[in-house]
Amino acid sequence: MRIRAGVLFLAGAAAASLLAGCGKGTPAAQIGFVGPLTGDQAATGLDMLHGAQLALEQARAAGEILPGYRVELVALDDSHSPAQAVSAAKRLTSNTDVIAVVGHLNSSCTKPASAVYSEARMLHVNPVSSNPEISRQGFDNFFRVCPTDDLQGPAGARFALTRLKAKRIFVIDDVTTYGRGLANEFIRSAQVQGAEIVGHEGITQGEKDFIPLLTKVKVLGPDLIYFAGMYPEAALLIKQRFELQIPAKFLGGDGLFEPTLINLAGPQAADSEVYITTLGGDIRGLPTARDFVRDFEAKYGHLGAYSSYAYEATRLVLEAVRRAGKKDRAAVLNAMKQMKSYSGILGIHTFDSRGDTTIRTIGIYTIKDGKFQFVEAVGG
Amino acid sequence: MRLLRIQRLTKRFGGLLALDRVSFDVERGKIVSLIGPNGAGKTTLFNCVTGVVRPETGSIRFGPESGETLEGCAPHQIAQFGIARTFQNIRLFSNLSVLENVLVGTYVRTKSGLLEALLPWGSGAHQEERWALDRCSRLLEQLDLISFANRLASALSYGQQRRLELARALASAPELVLLDEPAAGLTFQERQELMEFLQELKKQGLTILLIEHDMKVVMPISDWVVVLDYGAKIAEGPPKAVREDPRVIEAYLGSRSNG
């Protein structure tokens, strides 16, 4: 009896999962979306999912995307786990209804999953995994709509040295593929340009008490603290640095570009010479993105830092599908490769031989009066 | 011939002197009883001999002539020398079957290792296993437990559990067996059977060191009796002599209690 109850539970779960994938009426052509929808990175993953959903919704409203098919989004969860990313990738590639994928937030997940998409000859557009190694694997189905950390790191270093006049820099990262990768790029470039790195330490994601570290930083007396990581830890670093009255300026990577940062750090602390490098320019300043920002905020309220990239990546995939004109992976991939350029909300993308976008703008922001304020854009 | 020699054995627990320079010998093939009031240090002495606790000073020698030095040895080494024991508060492997409990007892007398477990063919592991099973079923038969061989140890009655613990100790084919109150909690009938069985073992040449409260058990079967009180030996000798020793009567039988 009891065993049966357990089996029923499993069977129920199986049935429900099958039903969840079912469409209605017209046959479906599906586009995969994978990101962390549960676990420690769920907040960012959900922001991205909203971007993808909005893109599809708008495309549908604008008319038929693929004649005879209903185009759908299949959202899968990788929980910020590389192994789960691979199994999600296989789930997509094994489903013949899926013709392309927008995928993965964390570089550690994108890397192994991209090999699976490549094997299946499926178009893979990555929104925000900025680790440069990913596109060096030689996969011709891989495209990326954000600039990479080997651009962002040096751009940050240049800004730090020329505009912030930093000479002695303390570097902190969050010991992730992304954070350490970006920190290393920054350090390399800053050292070449003549700055002294007075220290480089890693913090653990999810920790809150950085006061011992910052007390040490205070004693070392750098004129700039550089942080490569995500906004929850950044907010605490900024806040605790302010409370400890450390005079050093604060510069961080795109992981900080999230309005919640200001809220978490508190307006006073956030207003204290904090700078952020971002992938791409000022989204609110881009005329091409004005409608997106308005529509997104109307629908979901909170515009995440990476929502626009997921939106852009999804739109790019939909454009490839539209051009292919049939439900066929090879055709979609081919259409993408044929695309000379794509005019999106972030600008006009062309893609280099590795599949990286040629929009290589790195924006610099600061925080003023509780809001991000655009300072300048570097590269192009 | 002497099998076990204990000399000036001292053990302290914090401020409590559990054993105070205790010395006595155990002759091979004899039944020696260790008696004394509760807290006299009898079980502590067992624990010292079997390596469960370490004495502060004193020596324990096992075997003929100077013998093996036991103090400082780990329990499993002492078991390998040929000493087995039972516990006052029965310690069976309660989630193993009766047969498995006894089989554990044969561990020291068998030696198949990892390799033999995986590749038993031609390694003699099979013969060894048969030998162990044989030995165990014989013991279970002798102790009237064979019909429960596949039951869980925890499912046995109290008296049966005592017998099973004895069987497990004997399965290791020891030269010396230490029994900690083997008759406690047994019915009259069971006591009689136990006494007969112990004498049978003695006949087979086994040496037995026994802790027991029940004088009706101790007196008839013991060849030698050692009396402890407050950690010190106050008397030893043949049962009759000990019973009449005024110090024993005073300390143990007389003034404090009768049990």
Place this chain on the structure above:
Amino acid sequence: MKKTAIFLLLFLIPFLDPNSYHIEILATAALYALLALGLNIIVGFAGLLHLGYAAFFAIGAYTYALLNLRLGCPFWLGLPLGMGVAGVGGVLLGLPAVRVRGDYLAIVTLGFGEIVRIVVTNLEPWTGGPNGLLGIAHPVLGGFNFGVDSRPYYWLLLVLVGGIAWVCARLRRSRIGLAWAALREDELAARTLGINGTRLKLLALGLGGGIAGLAGAVFAAKQGTITPDSFDFILSVMILAMVILGGLGSVRGVILGAVVLSVLPELLQGFSTYRMLLFGIGMIGLMRLRPQGLLGISQIRRELQRAAS
């Protein structure tokens, strides 16, 4: 033979159901089954509560990855080496750990698990740090490259699970298995019966560690990329959950436990953000239904008992 038949049937699944996602799930389940079998030796057989098992998985994975990337070592050599290094690691980390008991052992092993992960993360020049190691070679067998196709890994893992399960079943019934059971039930009594507790515990840790190393080498070869976040505390806990849910000490049980707990989250993918919530409820529910585990040893025994009396 029923077991052979089941094994053959499992072997044929990729021909019957060519869906590569399904095979991937099965391959992942098999990988977890391997890990659960190894941990079962430590926790189920020897009764040592271990909370840092992922460390040995990591050691195996990094051993093969480094040997391959630095020395070009082929997979089939890296597999036993990964197993060996992790096994030795199990014994070395066990040396201090077996001196503490019960739940204290749990925290010491947890500590070791974390230490190994942090060290791997911080030794950037060797391990690539948080960036991990990329481009680890897939296995090649007679000119056939396994690539990213799930099927050959599934077959390989199936063979390994079958082999290790056989080993475990034999071990459990052996003299050593009995001695482990005795140690687990009452260590002191076992030791006075001549069982060298320390040595047998180290043996369990070494064997368990080695099996995790084996799984780690396969994992590294299959993923092609490894990063330290694949080997966190949660993984140790999940493997432990598989062992306990399946039934401590039962070889078939822990395989079943591994399959259930690795397939369940996949079945729940359709619920996206509600997935792990339901998974939690599922774990509580399954455990309440079968407190002894799905195929718990004591469960089986108790039933035997009832049949006998």
Place this chain on the structure above:
Amino acid sequence: MTPGDFFFQQLLNGLTIGSIYALIALGYTMVYGIIQLINFAHGEIFMVGAYLGLAAILLIGKVHPGLNPTAGLLLTLLAAAVGGGFLGLVIERVAYRPLRQGPKLSVLITAIGVSFFLQNAVMLVFGAQDRYVPPLLQVHRWQIGSVTVTLMQVIILAVSIGLMAGLQRIVYRTGLGRAMRATAQDPLAARLMGISVDRVIAATFCIGSALAGVGGVLFGLTYSTINFHDGYLIGLKAFTAAVLGGIGNIPGAMLGGLLLGFLEAFGAAYLSTQWKNVVAFTVLVLVLLLRPRGLLGERVAERA
């Protein structure tokens, strides 16, 4: 800042996080002391407590904006304690009590299940984003030379010590405490003595969880951001602290928590932040090798 000041400042830094570890470790150790269960969901109760505290602060801000900050703090702590305690009761009832007769380890699995459930439930209710916890009290600092002490540090330490003393009193001076200790010794005998073991265990969970709730609020107020994932790391640290001090021993939890805090602070100060957990765990292992039952754990002589 002189090296001496630096040392004292880091000591204070360790004291802050250490007091929080201690507060959570108290609940851990208490539950363990009574029923030998490693309550893996304890960290999650702490996290829920932090969110309850946030909800209370927001509610107070809405209903009674001008409330005296001290009263607000007490009210918030009370809300989290009651909520945490209630949650503890429910968890014990749903996930632990039905398995009490089963093997000891099966409860570990339901505890993990509860963890998954609570984490994701909070994520679905409050959102996956980190939440800002508005300060209840004015930020207050005292400057002693170049060493800074904050009001929050003082409050946390005072609350931890107060609760430790209270707990010690409950366990050793009240009828409930006697029943608890009896249950810890031998549940069967306790039952025979007329003690309602079920109720004692429920009460233990309730008190331990209420402490976690209080810890959650203080944590939220100290660091001002909370996330549904916070219970995991802090739970792990508190468990470590409890074992370090001697699990089951109430002053031990306090000592273990503070010691862990110091180890982390000094590890970060004199070595490197990324190695501080290695330092902490290495010390833990060493302590357990020298004192297998933790610093203040009673030395139970081997019973034979």
